Amino acid sequence: MTTETLAKPATDKPTTHRRHSPGMRKKKHPGHYISRAGAILVGLVFFFPFLWMLATSLKPTSEIFSTGASFLASRVEWSNYVTAWTAIPFGRVIINSFLVAIAGAALTTVVSLLSAYAFARMQFKHRDKLFLVFLGTLVLPQEVLVIPLYIMMNKLELVNSPTALIVPFAFGAFGAFLIRQFLLSLPEEFEEAARIDGAGSIRILWSVILPLVRAPLAVVAVFSFIDYWSSFLWPLIVINDVSQATIPLGLSMFSGERGTDWGPLMAAATLAVLPSLLVVILLQRQLVKGVSMGGFGGR
Amino acid sequence: MMTALPTLAVKNGRKLAGTPGHGRLAAAYLAPGMLGFLVFIVLPLVASLVISLFDWPLFGAPEFVGLDNYARMLTGDPVFWTVLGNTLFFAVSYTVLNLVLALAVSTWLHHLGSWGPFFRVLFFIPVVTPMVANALVWRLMLTDDGVVNSFLANFGIDGPSWLSDSQLAMGSLIAMSVWQGIGYNIIVLGAGLNGISPNLLEAARIDGAGAWQRFFRVVLPMLSPSLFFCTVMTIIGSFKVFTQPYLLTLGGPGESTNTIVLYLYRNGFSFDKLGYASALAWALFVIVMLITALQFSQQKRLVNYDN
Numbered sequence: 001m002t003t004e005t006l007a008k009p010a011t012d013k014p015t016t017h018r019r020h021s022p023g024m025r026k027k028k029h030p031g032h033y034i035s036r037a038g039a040i041l042v043g044l045v046f047f048f049p050f051l052w053m054l055a056t057s058l059k060p061t062s063e064i065f066s067t068g069a070s071f072l073a074s075r076v077e078w079s080n081y082v083t084a085w086t087a088i089p090f091g092r093v094i095i096n097s098f099l100v101a102i103a104g105a106a107l108t109t110v111v112s113l114l115s116a117y118a119f120a121r122m123q124f125k126h127r128d129k130l131f132l133v134f135l136g137t138l139v140l141p142q143e144v145l146v147i148p149l150y151i152m153m154n155k156l157e158l159v160n161s162p163t164a165l166i167v168p169f170a171f172g173a174f175g176a177f178l179i180r181q182f183l184l185s186l187p188e189e190f191e192e193a194a195r196i197d198g199a200g201s202i203r204i205l206w207s208v209i210l211p212l213v214r215a216p217l218a219v220v221a222v223f224s225f226i227d228y229w230s231s232f233l234w235p236l237i238v239i240n241d242v243s244q245a246t247i248p249l250g251l252s253m254f255s256g257e258r259g260t261d262w263g264p265l266m267a268a269a270t271l272a273v274l275p276s277l278l279v280v281i282l283l284q285r286q287l288v289k290g291v292s293m294g295g296f297g298g299r
Numbered sequence: 300m301m302t303a304l305p306t307l308a309v310k311n312g313r314k315l316a317g318t319p320g321h322g323r324l325a326a327a328y329l330a331p332g333m334l335g336f337l338v339f340i341v342l343p344l345v346a347s348l349v350i351s352l353f354d355w356p357l358f359g360a361p362e363f364v365g366l367d368n369y370a371r372m373l374t375g376d377p378v379f380w381t382v383l384g385n386t387l388f389f390a391v392s393y394t395v396l397n398l399v400l401a402l403a404v405s406t407w408l409h410h411l412g413s414w415g416p417f418f419r420v421l422f423f424i425p426v427v428t429p430m431v432a433n434a435l436v437w438r439l440m441l442t443d444d445g446v447v448n449s450f451l452a453n454f455g456i457d458g459p460s461w462l463s464d465s466q467l468a469m470g471s472l473i474a475m476s477v478w479q480g481i482g483y484n485i486i487v488l489g490a491g492l493n494g495i496s497p498n499l500l501e502a503a504r505i506d507g508a509g510a511w512q513r514f515f516r517v518v519l520p521m522l523s524p525s526l527f528f529c530t531v532m533t534i535i536g537s538f539k540v541f542t543q544p545y546l547l548t549l550g551g552p553g554e555s556t557n558t559i560v561l562y563l564y565r566n567g568f569s570f571d572k573l574g575y576a577s578a579l580a581w582a583l584f585v586i587v588m589l590i591t592a593l594q595f596s597q598q599k600r601l602v603n604y605d606n
Contacts, residue, residue: 035407039414043421046478050424052446053436068449115332122325134333137340139531139591141539143560144584147567147577148346149339171335201324230429232542233560237568248431252546255435262439269432276428284420287427291486 050273057081057267064262077263084254084268092243093250094271096162097229100246104166104228105221112175112220113213117205119176120183121191131180134173142169143233150237164238165246169227175220178290182216183209219290222283229276247272344584351577361574368578379579381554382562389473389558390537397477397533398526401484406514408485409492419489423482430479434546437475438462441547462548465555472543472556479543480536484529491525492518523602531594538587559583 051071056064057080059073067073084090118124119131149168150159158164190212194204228246235249242253251272255265280287351368355361372379404422408415425433440446441461448458461471495518503513519526541560544550550557550565559579567576 035411036414039411039418043418047421047424049433049436049440049478050428052440053432056436056439065444069446069453111332111335114328118325118328122321122328124322124325127325130333134336137336139535139587140340140344141535141583141587143539143541143563144347144580145340145343147563147573147580148343148350150567151346151350151573152343167335168339171332171339173336176332201328226427230427230431232429232431233564237564248429251429251431251435255546265435266439269435272432273428277424280420280424280427284416287423288419288486288490291423291483291490 053266053269053273056262057264057270059263061261061263080263080267081271083261083264084271087264088242088250088254088268090250090268090271093245093247096244097246100162100165101225101228103162104170105225107166107170108172108175108224109217109221111170112179113205113210113217115176116179116183117209120180121188135177136173138173138177146234146237149234153238158238160239160241160244162244165231165235165244166228169231169234170224175224178220179213179216182213186212215286215289218283219286222279222286223290226276226279347577347580347584350574351581353574354572355574355577356571357568357573364574368575371575372578372582378554378557378562379582382557382559383582385469385555385557386538386540386559389469389476389540390534392473393476393480393537393540394530394533396473397481397484398529400477401481401488401529402522402526404481405485405488405492406518408489415489419482419486422485425479426482430542431546433479434475434543437471437478438547441471463552465552468548468552468556472540472547475547476537476540476543480533484533487525487529488522491522495521520603524604527594527598527602531591534590534594535587538583538590 055071058076058078059067059080060075060077063073119127145168153159153164153168190208191204194208199207230248231246232248232252235246236252239245239249242250245253251265251268254268350361352363352365353361354364354367405419408418411418443458443460443463447461451458459467461467499521500513500517503517508516539560540558541564544556544558544561545564548556550561560583563576563579563583566572566579
């Protein structure tokens with residue numbers, strides 16, 4: 001009797017928590033397999049547009065509609081990728097996108113870190129009020145600002161420049177907010193010790209804080225990179241020369257010129273999607289963290 | 300769990316031991332961020348209001364017209380009301396569909412065991428891929444002889460014109476947008492679900508609560524902070540809808556899928572009316588702020604924060 005009651009919790013536990021600890025295997029309910037089959041089906045339907053994009057990018061133009069719902073045409077048309085690459089010119093557009101997204105992410109991250117450090121670790125007048133006002137702009141649609149920003153860029157003769165793509169959108173509150181929250185959760189002992197040893201604020205930021213905030217910095221950098229990478233309305237407004245275009249604008253210009261040339265267009269779209277796909281797969285953890293902190297300001 | 304929600308986390312009660320204040324030092328660190336904030340956010344917001352009082356062409360001299368742009372918007376331009384109606388319809392349908400589906404999917408994924416994380420990432424992919432690429436493939440799929448109608452033809456169904464029928468075009472935009480955006484809410488709600496203690500559900504079960512009862516009486520209230528966060532973000536996002544109508548329907552047929560931001564863009568950069576476009580921008584700004592304020596004022600009533 002005693003052995004039975006003692007043993008019971010041990011065997012009972014995996015059953016009640018089976019759903020939360022999948023590592024513990026017990027006899028599978030038939031519903032389990034139905035649920036998994038359903039998952040595969042839903043996953044395929046959901047991912048279908050990307051599969052269709054890839055399939056179309058490999059079809060000869062004449063067979064894009066004649067093949068109906070079939071993934072395969074009579075032959076694989078790799079030349080769509082050559083057309084996309086040379087016609088847009090896609091190589092240039094991809095380089096532009098990387099330059100803008102990397103420079104934008106770097107600027108955003110550095111500026112956010114500096115502001116976050118001040119908001120989290122320093123005492124000054126109206127600090128919390130200033131932060132509240134700053135934070136309020138998280139819900140301000142950027143679309144409201146594009147007309148004056150365009151006039152500003154025009155006056156500064158920055159239309160059609162990478163500067164116009166990068167600088168105006170590097171000062172949002174998301175990055176500073178995220179890093180500040182993280183800093184507030186860190187103890188100040190290390191900084192205090194460094195201060196007693198005579199280190200100045202720059203030294204403390206560089207050698208004490210920076211190693212500790214790598215995780216939120218990565219989140220800010222990734223989100224900012226993706227924002228610049230995917231941005232469309234602003235490039236559409238401020239860039240009209242294809243040699244300065246980023247990928248979304250390049251795609252849109254290309255579709256404007258060759259509205260019905262779906263093979264090369266889908267080849268270009270596939271090339272545009274691939275880097276984002278890599279980002280999602282490689283940086284899942286940072287993305288999930290950033291999303292639950294309000295990244296992407298409500299797309 | 301959702302302490303990350305912006306306005307809930309403003310207070311910074313910390314004081315540094317023995318340091319009275321760092322005014323100048325703080326100013327130096329804040330300078331780049333706050334200068335950029337002033338020049339690229341505050342200034343344009345104010346400038347936008349000023350520009351809206353002018354007849355302002357892309358090239359040539361602006362002319363002060365007082366409140367004429369607003370008067371025209373509210374009384375003399377039927378397209379504005381159509382566009383506003385379309386945007387509201389889109390916002391409500393998109394937000395409701397997105398949240399209901401995201402709640403269903405994230406609950407399902409939560410119980411899917413080891414496959415859950417993989418599917419969560421799968422659903423997140425369209426959030427991150429460029430919307431222009433997403434929209435273009437949907438346009439291809441939904442054209443009259445595209446894959447959707449080819450598929451329907453296999454069952455003898457003569458598929459409709461998804462993008463050029465005024466009854467269907469808005470529905471197609473909503474469907475594409477839900478596909479595009481749902482992964483965001485699935486992740487937030489998934490994190491919320493993970494934060495609910497299994498013991499609590501177990502206690503409810505022992506007390507005799509059925510699956511539905513547990514969902515509505517335990518899971519939903521515990522999830523309300525995440526749901527609130529998702530609702531705020533999704534509604535704000537939905538009012539900014541631009542890329543989908545721009546690429547899928549060009550706002551048509553007629554004005555049936557024209558939205559505020561698309562109309563703003565066209566007024567500014569096709570019709571050469573930057574003043575009127577700025578009035579539209581301020582209308583958008585006021586609407587988004589009102590809705591956000593309304594949501595936050597209802598927060599205490601709707602959201603349960605005692606974990």
